[in-house]
Amino acid sequence: MFKKVLIANRGEIALRIIRACKELSIPTVAIHSEADATGLYVRKADEACLVGPGPIEGYLNIYRIIDLAKQKGVDAIHPGYGFLAENPEFAQACQESGLTFIGPPAAAMRAMGDKVSARQKMKEIGVPIVPGLIEPIASLNDAVRFADEIGYPVMLKASAGGGGRGLRICKDREDLKRHFPIAQTEAKASFGKEAVYLEKYIHAPxxxxxxxxxxxxxxxxxxxxxxxxxxxxxxxxxxxxxxxxxxxxxxxxxxxxxxxxxxxxxxxxxxxxxxxxxxxxxxxxxxxxxxxxxxxxxxxxxxxxxxxxxxxxxxxxxxxxxxxxxxxxxxxxxxxxxxxxxxxxxxxxxxxxxxxxxxxxxxxxxxxxxxxxxxxxxxxxxxxxxxxxxxxxxxxxxxxxxxxxxxxxxxxxxxxxxxxxxxxxxxxxxxxxxxxxxxxxxxxxxxxxxxxxxxxxxxxxxxxxxxxxxxx
Missing domain, CATH: 3.30.470.20 (ATP-grasp fold, B domain)
Known part of the structure; x- marks a missing residue:
């Protein structure tokens, strides 16, 4: 079992992980921003350290977190949810630094993190997918052509997306033309990739x-x-x-x-x-x-x-x-x-x-x-x-x-x-x-x-x- 775990997160999920570690007799290290210094999870951890700068940037700083883990004698990192939890680069960096990432392998995260490649994989193994494209849309013209084929309404979705960001429901061709660039912009801003794909909208599932x-x-x-x-x-x-x-x-x-x-x-x-x-x-x-x-x-x-x-x-x-x-x-x-x-x-x-x-x-x-x-x-x-x-x-x-x-x-x-x-x-x-x-x-x-x-x-x-x- 691990000798010490760093929780690369905040709030209630950090406290949840700390409690699990305590029951397994594993000491914990919490990281926090200045805004989170008074959080309950910071009090409950065995050790805590400031991860700054800023209220958000520190929680996303892969190498700062790994450096803190090494300073504290940590041998495993739990990412919780949000922030770096589904970032394959973080999982890979942990492995390369000799730390155990408490989560899936980076390769599995990459395969499932991109919604288009995940749909392709599911189609290959026979798991039903929502009717739609299994590759990113190259242009608005391609989106219109395919939407006309499967029928409206359709959904534009960010390939690397989640949480409703980069998602647009289009009830007709004019909707699609209007929302296509908006979905691309949201996808780029939220996930670093403007790739979007299109699938049939299922009403009231x-x-x-x-x-x-x-x-x-x-x-x-x-x-x-x-x-x-x-x-x-x-x-x-x-x-x-x-x-x-x-x-x-x-x-x-x-x-x-x-x-x-x-x-x-x-x-x-x-x-x-x-x-x-x-x-x-x-x-x-x-x-x-x-x-x-x-x-x-x-x-x-x-x-x-x-x-x-x-x-x-x-x-x-x-x-x-x-x-x-x-x-x-x-x-x-x-x-x-x-x-x-x-x-x-x-x-x-x-x-x-x-x-x-x-x-x-x-x-x-x-x-x-x-x-x-x-x-x-x-x-x-x-x-x-x-x-x-x-x-x-x-x-x-x-x-x-x-x-x-x-x-x-x-x-x-x-x-x-x-x-x-x-x-x-x-x-x-x-x-x-x-x-x-x-x-x-x-x-x-x-x-x-x-x-x-x-x-x-x-x-x-x-x-x-x-x-x-x-x-x-």
């Missing part, structure tokens, strides 16, 4: 992803699926495991496709194979995320498998600790991403000081977070404050538990997505599993949270008046 684990001995398993259909601007908000849509036959078939995808590129470590499932229950490969996912918690809750520990063990040359025959999905789990955002103002980020913080508790409640009362939410990063995950024996029980947990959750000083999630948990369509990737957009009016904020502000005003009166 379910977004289903399969968690896989693969070790260096050739063992590959899947740990069931997560339904990530509740999204806003292609960003996931709520994740569910297992999916209410899949039956055992479809789960087995899609799980085998996910395993085949991982094997095809010599994958090791934890990874996620994402699919779209249409209204006829046909599934199509979307992409593979070559890292730990934000929403890995729901899979851990229904399988009992610690995915971060498995990543560390696999990187150290150990086999997967559980065979496929012993993977059982027990109960239901839901994760809500508690973001510092204002749903009343188009979900704009709301950085600032948290003046009060009290998290829920009780049976089946899990909090993965990095904040506390007095913490100042910086404006430089993703707005995620914490992940609230609940587990229950039944789906209805999980929904009711999440409603109760959201009611208990208190965060003051910044607006959050908590009132928005309360409305979702109360919505009959969500409660009965009638949702897809269009759910948020089609339910925005129904999910209006103005009344919740008004009631909350009124309660705070009354409490302040009572406090002021009692001091007289």
């Amino acid at each position: 379910r977004h289903i992803e399969f968690q896989i684990l693969a070790d260096q001995e050739g063992n590959v398993i899947h740990l069931g699926e997560r339904d990530c259909s509740i999204q806003r601007r292609h960003q996931k908000l709520i994740e569910i495991a297992p999916s209410l849509l899949l039956d055992e036959r479809l789960r087995r078939e899609m799980g085998e496709a996910a395993i085949a995808a991982a094997r095809s590129v010599g994958y090791t470590s934890a990874g996620t194979v994402e699919f779209l499932v249409d209204s006829s229950r046909r599934y199509y490969f979307l992409e593979m995320n070559t890292r730990i996912q934000v929403e890995h918690t729901v899979t851990e809750e229904i399988t009992g498998v610690d995915l971060v520990k498995e990543m560390i063990r696999i990187a150290a040359g150990r086999p997967i600790s559980i065979p496929q025959s012993q993977v059982f999905l027990r109960g239901h789990a839901i994760e809500c991403r508690i973001n510092a955002e204002d749903p009343q103002k188009n979900f704009i980020p709301t950085p600032g000081k948290i003046t009060a913080y009290s998290s829920p508790g009780g049976i089946g409640i899990r909090i993965d977070g990095n904040v506390y009362a007095g913490y100042v939410v910086p404006p430089y990063y993703d707005s995620l404050l914490a992940k609230l995950t609940v587990r229950a024996r039944t789906w209805d029980g999980a929904v009711q538990r999440m409603r109760r947990a959201l009611d208990e959750y208190v965060i003051r000083g910044v607006k959050t997505s908590i009132p928005f999630y309360k409305r979702i948990m109360e919505d009959p369509d969500f409660q009965t599993g009638h949702f897809d990737t269009t759910y948020i957009d089609s339910h925005l009016d129904k999910l209006n949270v103005a009344a919740d904020y008004f009631r909350m502000d009124k309660m705070l005003a009354i409490a302040a008046a009572i406090a002021a009166h009692s001091k007289r």
Whole structure:
């Protein structure tokens, strides 16, 4: 096992990795910017060091991070998610410096990181892909010609993309002509490559992803699926495991496709194979995320498998600790991403000081977070404050538990997505599993949270008046 691990990340995922390392008796080193110096993860690590300069640049500085690792006597680096987590150059640089990268090989990351080459590979091994091109579009004329052939609507997507960046839905030829240069510009700005490709737009699909684990001995398993259909601007908000849509036959078939995808590129470590499932229950490969996912918690809750520990063990040359025959999905789990955002103002980020913080508790409640009362939410990063995950024996029980947990959750000083999630948990369509990737957009009016904020502000005003009166 490793003698010391550096976490090349920040926030809640850094704290999650630190906790896994502590249970494995591995000392940890956290890196932080000046803006993150007061983060909870920095306090919990055995050692911490400033990675600057700037709030973001340090987390992306490959050679600065490797240099710090060597200074601290580290022999392995865990990248978490985001930043350098899916950067094959980082994985390669770690290897060349004599450090173990706790993640997949650089070659596997390259093969799956480019969406076009990944689609080509999936087509070769017989995994269904969304109808469309399997090579980058050379020109607007080529895009128009191919779109005319497969029919509108179509999607323009960045070849090296993800997270909704460089993605444009085009309902007709004029839309395509207008969005083509915009998609190229976004792709270049976000991923360093302006290459885009085109595929058929599938209306109102379910977004289903399969968690896989693969070790260096050739063992590959899947740990069931997560339904990530509740999204806003292609960003996931709520994740569910297992999916209410899949039956055992479809789960087995899609799980085998996910395993085949991982094997095809010599994958090791934890990874996620994402699919779209249409209204006829046909599934199509979307992409593979070559890292730990934000929403890995729901899979851990229904399988009992610690995915971060498995990543560390696999990187150290150990086999997967559980065979496929012993993977059982027990109960239901839901994760809500508690973001510092204002749903009343188009979900704009709301950085600032948290003046009060009290998290829920009780049976089946899990909090993965990095904040506390007095913490100042910086404006430089993703707005995620914490992940609230609940587990229950039944789906209805999980929904009711999440409603109760959201009611208990208190965060003051910044607006959050908590009132928005309360409305979702109360919505009959969500409660009965009638949702897809269009759910948020089609339910925005129904999910209006103005009344919740008004009631909350009124309660705070009354409490302040009572406090002021009692001091007289």
